[in-house]
Amino acid sequence: SIDPARLLRRISTLGEIGRDAEGRLVRLAASDSEKLGRDQFVAWLEEAGLEVAVDHIGNIFGIWNGAGGEEKPIMIGSHIDTVINAGIYDGCYGVLAGLEVIQTLKDEGFEPSRPIVVAAFTNEEGVRYAPDMMGSLVYSGGLDVAAALKTLGTDGTLLGDELARIGYAGTHAPGFMTPHAYVELHIEQGPVLEREGLSVGAVENLQGISWQRVTIDGDANHAGTTPISMRRDAGYAAARVIAFLRDRAKSSNTPTVATVGCIAFEPNAINVIPSRATFTVDLRDPDEDRLKEEEAALAAFLELLSAEEKVGISAERLARFEPVKFDSAIVRLIEAAAGDRGLACRRMTSGAGHDAQMIARIAPSAMIFVPSRSGISHNPKEFTTDVDLIAGANILLDVVCGLATG
Amino acid sequence: SIDPARLLRRISTLGEIGRDAEGRLVRLAASDSEKLGRDQFVAWLEEAGLEVAVDHIGNIFGIWNGAGGEEKPIMIGSHIDTVINAGIYDGCYGVLAGLEVIQTLKDEGFEPSRPIVVAAFTNEEGVRYAPDMMGSLVYSGGLDVAAALKTLGTDGTLLGDELARIGYAGTHAPGFMTPHAYVELHIEQGPVLEREGLSVGAVENLQGISWQRVTIDGDANHAGTTPISMRRDAGYAAARVIAFLRDRAKSSNTPTVATVGCIAFEPNAINVIPSRATFTVDLRDPDEDRLKEEEAALAAFLELLSAEEKVGISAERLARFEPVKFDSAIVRLIEAAAGDRGLACRRMTSGAGHDAQMIARIAPSAMIFVPSRSGISHNPKEFTTDVDLIAGANILLDVVCGLATG
Numbered sequence A, B: 001s002i003d004p005a006r007l008l009r010r011i012s013t014l015g016e017i018g019r020d021a022e023g024r025l026v027r028l029a030a031s032d033s034e035k036l037g038r039d040q041f042v043a044w045l046e047e048a049g050l051e052v053a054v055d056h057i058g059n060i061f062g063i064w065n066g067a068g069g070e071e072k073p074i075m076i077g078s079h080i081d082t083v084i085n086a087g088i089y090d091g092c093y094g095v096l097a098g099l100e101v102i103q104t105l106k107d108e109g110f111e112p113s114r115p116i117v118v119a120a121f122t123n124e125e126g127v128r129y130a131p132d133m134m135g136s137l138v139y140s141g142g143l144d145v146a147a148a149l150k151t152l153g154t155d156g157t158l159l160g161d162e163l164a165r166i167g168y169a170g171t172h173a174p175g176f177m178t179p180h181a182y183v184e185l186h187i188e189q190g191p192v193l194e195r196e197g198l199s200v201g202a203v204e205n206l207q208g209i210s211w212q213r214v215t216i217d218g219d220a221n222h223a224g225t226t227p228i229s230m231r232r233d234a235g236y237a238a239a240r241v242i243a244f245l246r247d248r249a250k251s252s253n254t255p256t257v258a259t260v261g262c263i264a265f266e267p268n269a270i271n272v273i274p275s276r277a278t279f280t281v282d283l284r285d286p287d288e289d290r291l292k293e294e295e296a297a298l299a300a301f302l303e304l305l306s307a308e309e310k311v312g313i314s315a316e317r318l319a320r321f322e323p324v325k326f327d328s329a330i331v332r333l334i335e336a337a338a339g340d341r342g343l344a345c346r347r348m349t350s351g352a353g354h355d356a357q358m359i360a361r362i363a364p365s366a367m368i369f370v371p372s373r374s375g376i377s378h379n380p381k382e383f384t385t386d387v388d389l390i391a392g393a394n395i396l397l398d399v400v401c402g403l404a405t406g
């Protein structure tokens, strides 16, 4: 079994790196604060005697060649970038548990049949640069690295410039190791395991994700003198879209979720009717056909609204990923490991996007979930008990052992 | 009659001061760019041989003592601060026409029975610091100057610090001259005069204004994993309020207008349900009872929504002004002047707030409107023809002559 104290200590340490003046954890991809997190992770990799490699998109790999020689590696991965005002577990838990598993196997003199690698992928969250899961998407060949490095951030920066600036524009070509298998351990970030009193989720699929940025153009005019009937109010039209998405998702019997997380009005002045409203739409569904239906329904509503309110509306795609089915053999390995350790487990769907969904394009992949208290994530209140964290890491250990002895 | 070329040239000149990198006119109260506008105005006052006085709240006065001696002055005023991405006429037209009228009378050897003063009041727009019409409100005793100087701006600055920084924290006590009468010339900023083919509006009243800032508190959570039924989405709740206000105003038969001009979400990330939404509400109605009803309807809706969506909602008052009735003798003077010059004129209500509504608390006041093309204001497309601008300034000349010979 893994060393619980070492794992928990590292989670706490990394969780303090990148706090802003208000104490919020903000370690956005390729930022100064994320550099500090990366430096700490690399220091731990070196301390564990692993070979460190960084690729062009800034993905960091800790490689244990062991007795494996030239074989394809088992890869364990996740990410250490965070959202704004994040919790400490999302991503970091999987990366640090991966390191913990390798260090445990190494210290115990385990002789793997192939290399074992822990990966921290760049920009999984997608908050500063869209799309999300960018590092693993590039690694698996789904996005050209040159294009990815030119991604414009919400703060006007280019990802490539920022990676170079923080010293993580690496020399390896993305995809330089093709995994034999990929496993990712993550907090659930949803309410299912806790509600059902289970310790482990064997994640067999992951829902589709559609991200768009919608821009509505109306006319700035005086708030006091412009009759309601003469307005082309971009802010009002945006409000209608937000309400439409939510009311539609709420009244349907499907698991579709729809979220508007970002918004801005122009000129954003109290007595000026907004001339422009810009906002993001995050639509998800485990079923590709239904996700397409939801996108079509939104497009139809935007068209209707544009005519009704005499506003210009355009939508730009920021990310689009189809639902993913994970490797059933690895899923069964996870279930078996849970059974062996006497932990209650169920198969489940991931609501969040994860690097595993990208690596699944090039290698058999699956995920292990542990419970999230009250299903809260992307929030400083995100919490998983030490018992669950340790249990999850041990399941990961068992699954990796199984894959590395096969 | 006034010198048309000089007036139009000054309007153009001032309209180029305070353009930002994108060419937008942004001369927010007590900002660096507004300082440049103030400096230009003061230079023109001095050029015209007027005595310049600045009071504690930064109001600028150009005083022509003439033959008037110790009598109470006729005051002509408006403002030179602007909204974000403004037109060039709002406020500036009235101030520069006031200067033009005094300069014309002075050059022609007119002997007024009392001093004539042109005033540029601080922070009429209220975009950076609420409430609007702040300089004239303080001048008329409606707001304590010390409190006003401590107003916190949208950019975190204090008005008092900014006035001192730009050199316009003056030495006179606000209210140091009590006007005998006050006249303000302004573009209509609405569609009425143009629609009716009229050149002049004799403004007999001004609608009530209610500004609030609403804050909604929900829970940040993951956009992909949080079922719709478990969300406390502050952004969705904000959208419901925006739609409520507009739909209510649209479906009523009253002239009530409601506008949400500013909004912000926290943490404002694409895959995070907003934990907080903050937005402004601008409600106006010429009838005080109806304005109160609208405020009560909003409050009731917020209460309902808070229960329905399980979000916290609080509303803070930023400005509240009752409807104002102007002085009927001055209104009649305006109508008579228009008649004498053969200009079509009607009595009307002001939809916008103006410094005249504050000075009306301490002196007989009224306003003159000229047409706004397509009713557009608070927008770079704001436009009034030279013919209308000149006609309005001549009406102002006649009215001031009438008041200064009485």
Ligand SMILES: NC(=O)NCCC(=O)O
Residues within 6 Å of the ligand: A090, A124, A125, A126, A132, A133, A189, A351, A352, A353, A354, B222, B223, B224, B271
């Ligand atoms: N796991 C996780 O929070 N990923 C971020 C990408 C997303 O699902 O929005």
Ligand SMILES: NC(=O)NCCC(=O)O
Residues within 6 Å of the ligand: A222, A223, A224, A271, B090, B124, B125, B126, B132, B133, B189, B351, B352, B353, B354
């Ligand atoms: N005239 C004008 O635009 N005043 C600004 C105050 C308001 O919002 O009415």
